[in-house]
Amino acid sequence: MLFLCYPRCSTCQKAKKWLEEHNIEFTERNIAEENPSVDELQTWYKQSGLPLKKFFNTSGLVYKEMQLKDKLPSMSEEEQLKLLASNGMLVKRPMVINEDKVLVGFKEAEWGALVK
Structure with a gap:
């Protein structure tokens, strides 16, 4: 299982602790140092069944500075994926990816359901 996170994010820290407490093996990847690629994002987006907007970190500074709330609705899916791939801080975190599931955000x- 791949665990995408930003180590300084408190929600990511909680999610990592939760994974460890449930003895779930994972590979950690710092989203700020290793951005997801367009291909990865496209695969995860399709696998998740979620709207693409859910992959954006809407509470992040970069999102707000770029005024993406107003710009996203007029952007194509391809443009949005390229934008997400350009800066890991735009991507909602934490995220876990395994063979059949993609979970975005920590709930x-x-x-x-991962441990069942």
């Missing part, structure tokens, strides 16, 4: 109830 214990959703993540609980």
